[in-house]
Amino acid sequence: MNSRSGLTTQILQLLRPYWPLVLGGSVLGVVGGASVAALLAVVNHGLYATQADVVTLFFAFAGLCLLILIGSIGADISANYVGQRIIAELRKSLAAKILAAPIDQLEIYRTHRLIPVLTQDVDTISDFAFFFSSFFVSLVIALGCMVYLAVLSWQLFLITGVVIVLGSLAHGYARTRGVRGFSAAREAEDQLHKQYRAIAEGAKELRLNRVRRRRVYVEQLQQTVDRISSVQIRSINLFVTARAFGTMLFFVVIGVALTLRPFLWPDSPVAVSSGFVLVLLFMRGPIDQVIGILPALGRAQVAMRRIAELSEQFSTPEHDLLASAPAAPAKTTIESIELRGVTYAFRAVPGSDPFVLGPVDLLVRQGDIVFIVGQNGSGKTTLIKLLLGLYAPHGGAVLRDGSPVLTETRDDYRQLFTTIFSDYYLFEDLIRGEDVVPDVAERYLQRLEVAHKVSVENGVFTTTDLSTGQRKRLALMNAWLEERPVLVFDEWAADQDPAFRHIFYTELLPDLKRLGKTIIVISHDDRYFGIADHLVRLRDGKIVASEAKASNVVGASAVPTHAPL
Ligand SMILES: Nc1ncnc2c1ncn2[C@@H]1O[C@H](COP(=O)(O)OP(=O)(O)OP(=O)(O)O)[C@@H](O)[C@H]1O
Numbered sequence: 348m349n350s351r352s353g354l355t356t357q358i359l360q361l362l363r364p365y366w367p368l369v370l371g372g373s374v375l376g377v378v379g380g381a382s383v384a385a386l387l388a389v390v391n392h393g394l395y396a397t398q399a400d401v402v403t404l405f406f407a408f409a410g411l412c413l414l415i416l417i418g419s420i421g422a423d424i425s426a427n428y429v430g431q432r433i434i435a436e437l438r439k440s441l442a443a444k445i446l447a448a449p450i451d452q453l454e455i456y457r458t459h460r461l462i463p464v465l466t467q468d469v470d471t472i473s474d475f476a477f478f479f480s481s482f483f484v485s486l487v488i489a490l491g492c493m494v495y496l497a498v499l500s501w502q503l504f505l506i507t508g509v510v511i512v513l514g515s516l517a518h519g520y521a522r523t524r525g526v527r528g529f530s531a532a533r534e535a536e537d538q539l540h541k542q543y544r545a546i547a548e549g550a551k552e553l554r555l556n557r558v559r560r561r562r563v564y565v566e567q568l569q570q571t572v573d574r575i576s577s578v579q580i581r582s583i584n585l586f587v588t589a590r591a592f593g594t595m596l597f598f599v600v601i602g603v604a605l606t607l608r609p610f611l612w613p614d615s616p617v618a619v620s621s622g623f624v625l626v627l628l629f630m631r632g633p634i635d636q637v638i639g640i641l642p643a644l645g646r647a648q649v650a651m652r653r654i655a656e657l658s659e660q661f662s663t664p665e666h667d668l669l670a671s672a673p674a675a676p677a678k679t680t681i682e683s684i685e686l687r688g689v690t691y692a693f694r695a696v697p698g699s700d701p702f703v704l705g706p707v708d709l710l711v712r713q714g715d716i717v718f719i720v721g722q723n724g725s726g727k728t729t730l731i732k733l734l735l736g737l738y739a740p741h742g743g744a745v746l747r748d749g750s751p752v753l754t755e756t757r758d759d760y761r762q763l764f765t766t767i768f769s770d771y772y773l774f775e776d777l778i779r780g781e782d783v784v785p786d787v788a789e790r791y792l793q794r795l796e797v798a799h800k801v802s803v804e805n806g807v808f809t810t811t812d813l814s815t816g817q818r819k820r821l822a823l824m825n826a827w828l829e830e831r832p833v834l835v836f837d838e839w840a841a842d843q844d845p846a847f848r849h850i851f852y853t854e855l856l857p858d859l860k861r862l863g864k865t866i867i868v869i870s871h872d873d874r875y876f877g878i879a880d881h882l883v884r885l886r887d888g889k890i891v892a893s894e895a896k897a898s899n900v901v902g903a904s905a906v907p908t909h910a911p912l
Pocket residue numbers: 454693694696702721722723724725726727728729730
């Protein structure tokens with residue numbers, strides 16, 4: 348699907364649930380617009396009215412005023428409602444798409460491109476939705492005026508029509524060039540967002556490095572901002588010039604028609620000329636309004652295209668990811684997890700070969716502590732992403748208790764794991780099973796030696812303004828509370844002081860094992876490799892050693908002997 352047809356489909360899809368309102372609002376808008384044109388006819392007629400016409404004129408005037416009021420209020424209210432609902436639906440559907448997108452697609456798209464679509468592009472469309480009703484009503488008024496012109500004199504209608512076509516051509520040119528400019532500016536805004544992130548997230552580094560600070564500010568940020576500004580100025584200038592040109596054309600038409608009238612239509616009644624001038628002078632307002640909204644329409648078009656691109660990018664959602672939780676929880680125990688001939692290849696990045704993992708064969712037995720070790724970049728995190736069902740293998744299979752994990756069962760499978768990645772995200776609210784949290788929280792906090800800093804109130808940590816190591820302990824607490832059978836730690840201990848690191852390896856992990864948990868640890872702490880029941884060593888994406896121990900070094904039984912915390 349190309350992005351243009353994707354865009355149209357997306358707009359139609361968004362409008363579909365509201366078609367009665369869209370239809371109702373359009374009818375009211377047409378009634379309002381046509382009434383304005385009719386009112387002009389009444390005004391023109393009134394200029395030459397006699398005493399006998401007064402009553403008819405009064406009722407026609409009052410009736411049309413009422414219709415204009417009802418029409419424009421109705422069209423405005425329905426357009427506003429539909430516009431706001433569409434924005435809400437758009438926001439929800441984009442969030443749902445991101446939540447359901449495969450992780451590797453999200454990794455390719457990148458955060459600095461994602462956020463501007465969710466915020467800026469949706470806001471641009473929201474702004475346009477706000478103006479849409481007046482855009483539509485003005486358009487209808489202009490059309491109504493044209494109809495009245497045709498009734499007055501078809502020659503004058505034709506002259507005006509030709510002028511409007513000329514004006515539209517000028518606008519068409521301005522729009523094509525202008526929208527191209529808006530599109531270029533929007534591209535640069537992704538870049539700007541990336542630079543904003545650099546100055547916010549790299550604030551400390553930039554304070555410490557004057558050269559980089561200047562480069563980020565002068566060579567990158569300022570240049571991007573200036574580029575956006577000059578492209579926007581050029582685009583808006585085009586629209587403004589076309590608008591002035593269009594407005595001026597109205598006066599030219601009036602001048603030409605009035606000059607030619609004595610020669611071409613010497614016998615036409617004065618009412619025709621005055622009606623013509625009246626309509627043209629009046630029509631200028633709505634047409635000016637329509638033209639004035641065109642830049643916003645152009646920007647909305649660019650924004651909509653971006654949104655359609657994002658939707659297309661994430662158009663292969665994972666199976667049922669946002670379905671409500673099943674009534675009966677899936678089986679939450681495992682006997683084994685196996686990777687059989689699993690392979691995975693990243694997309695090639697320019698200048699280097701793509702990283703390929705596998706083929707990998709690995710058996711993780713229930714209750715084991717498995718260490719995955721290896722040099723930086725050897726593929727440990729990629730391996731666990733495959734093991735966790737976050738990446739779908741490109742070859743081979745992941746098996747749970749001997750049965751392959753399929754697309755439909757992958758999300759159920761993932762619910763077996765609690766994971767703390769090295770780039771983990773700390774959620775501030777705690778979830779235990781389906782319930783929000785427990786009194787045991789306090790005990791966990793004490794065991795993690797952070798109870799003096801933070802507590803849990805109404806299921807939320809009182810603060811997360813803690814040191815890196817302390818925040819990671821909170822992540823561990825979250826993990827405990829989830830009560831899943833398999834725990835995965837990606838270099839969890841890397842930020843811990845030696846004393847607590849020792850506690851983690853020699854007390855917490857064995858305690859969790861005693862509770863029957865299966866534990867997978869990515870670690871560079873070779874001092875503690877001895878506690879592993881199974882040590883897996885990776886090099887360049889391949890398992891080069893896989894050593895299983897006959898008995899557990901910490902000597903713990905698989906049956907819980909005491910509560911660990
Ligand atoms: N999103 C990605 N796109 C392309 N290549 C990637 C991506 N993520 C990782 N890689 C590549 O895959 C290789 C393995 O990365 P991985 O994160 O699995 O290594 P690791 O063993 O966990 O390293 P470390 O010990 O440094 O955490 C790296 O060489 C990296 O370049």
